[in-house]
Amino acid sequence: MSLALDPAAQDLLFREAHTAQKFSSEPVTEEQLRAIHDLVKFGPTAFNQSPLRVTLVQSPEARERLVALLSDGNKAKTASAPVTAILSADAEFHEELDVLLPAIPGAKDLFFAERPVRERSALSNAQLQAAYFIIGVRAAGLAAGPMTGGDMEGIRKEFLGDDHLPLMVVNIGRIAEEEGAHYPRAPRLSYEQVFTTV
Numbered sequence: 001m002s003l004a005l006d007p008a009a010q011d012l013l014f015r016e017a018h019t020a021q022k023f024s025s026e027p028v029t030e031e032q033l034r035a036i037h038d039l040v041k042f043g044p045t046a047f048n049q050s051p052l053r054v055t056l057v058q059s060p061e062a063r064e065r066l067v068a069l070l071s072d073g074n075k076a077k078t079a080s081a082p083v084t085a086i087l088s089a090d091a092e093f094h095e096e097l098d099v100l101l102p103a104i105p106g107a108k109d110l111f112f113a114e115r116p117v118r119e120r121s122a123l124s125n126a127q128l129q130a131a132y133f134i135i136g137v138r139a140a141g142l143a144a145g146p147m148t149g150g151d152m153e154g155i156r157k158e159f160l161g162d163d164h165l166p167l168m169v170v171n172i173g174r175i176a177e178e179e180g181a182h183y184p185r186a187p188r189l190s191y192e193q194v195f196t197t198v
């Protein structure tokens with residue numbers, strides 16, 4: 001056995017997990033969302049900067065505004081998902097660094113005084129955290145439907161403000177037990193295609 005993780009957990013997180021296109025009507029609770037955060041917050045980021053921010057789109061009025069900004073193929077599943085979250089990168093993450101990085105006092109000004117540097121760092125590290133988040137959703141026995149198809153700049157203006165850079169919209173819920181709940185599994189690259197040894 002090459003992997004330490006229990007095979008059932010491997011299936012839950014990866015082999016059997018799918019990007020959801022349809023969800024059951026079962027609600028997602030705040031308790032579940034808190035449990036997901038309390039797990040995936042331990043995923044690593046550079047300088048422990050933790051730039052991911054999550055905006056839950058809850059009211060019917062807010063959901064309508066979001067759906068209007070998504071591409072046609074993403075509208076219906078977002079209108080009916082139990083929970084929809086906008087994931088973004090906080091370009092002002094450095095304001096938390098004194099607390100998040102006690103090992104390097106002053107890192108905030110030493111490394112992140114300039115906004116373009118912060119934006120690059122926030123984007124790449126929040127993307128990492130978005131991946132941890134999707135796997136965390138699966139760890140809760142739920143399914144995620146991440147989407148970038150839509151007017152992401154419009155989503156920033158409508159929901160986020162100047163300091164948050166939009167990454168993706170994610171529908172979250174229990175995957176429906178019906179035809180079309182997910183697309184057929186597409187091929188993945190082999191070890192040989194991905195790895196190079198030098």
Ligand SMILES: Cc1cc2nc3c(=O)[nH]c(=O)nc-3n(C[C@H](O)[C@H](O)[C@H](O)COP(=O)(O)O)c2cc1C
Nearest residue numbers: 017018019074146147148149168182183184185186
């Ligand atoms: C960042 C990101 C953006 C995506 N955007 C969309 C999208 O706009 N619409 C959509 O239907 N699927 C979208 N997907 C879903 C991918 O196509 C799907 O995750 C991938 O094909 C794997 O599918 P599987 O989990 O069923 O194997 C997106 C996935 C990711 C991670």
